[in-house]
Amino acid sequence: MEAKRDRVTQHEFRHDRHTVSLLTDHLVFSPKYRRKVLLGEVAEAAEEIIRETCNELDIEVIDLAVNVDHVHLFIKYPPKYSVSWIAKRIKGRSSKLLRDRFPQLKE
Template sequence: MNEYRRTNATVSLLNYHFVFCPRYRRKIFLKSEVEQRFKALVYEVCAELKMEIVSMECDKDHTHLFLHALPTLSPADIMAKIKGFTSKKLREEFPHLQHLPSLWTRSYFVSTAGHVSSETIQRYVEQQKTRG
């Protein structure tokens, strides 16, 4: 895991933990092909924005995303890009999602993580499916 990101003269360690849900907490990730495609789309967006995904996991009705980001992007910008792109693409590609005017709620949870707690958050995100 890259611990510090360098941009010009700036060295940064910005780790964000995001949690967001589909509208009405719809269980869109029950179909594994939706989850797989969602993850591929998130990787695509993050690569374009030069962000590193540390961990990503989906549960039936929400997703956790833990990533390293550049200081030039705010959490709101990151969510707008990820949610906008994935909503558009998933609704185009999956007929059962086409009737939704938007896929995601407007809200999301975000927290920052320092170096000490990063591993804890990563384990938490990766264990989402195994929790009882």
């Protein structure tokens, strides 16, 4: 009996004008000193901001989990972006918007 293999299907590939790609990454972000600040409204706002940012950048969020002291983000992204560039955009925007919305986070 042959074991089933998980295979990537053709529809999972990203087809652009000159490229075919399947770029995925698992990112983990944590607040400074791994403080437990991602609770309640802050956690909901963080998830919303991250999803909006990814949507604007044409990045597909495969999975997103906001924990009290870190965020797991699994994404599929276009080849025009580097992982470091994506992380910088998501972390920078979410940090600024969360600190603007919740002043107690600035401490």
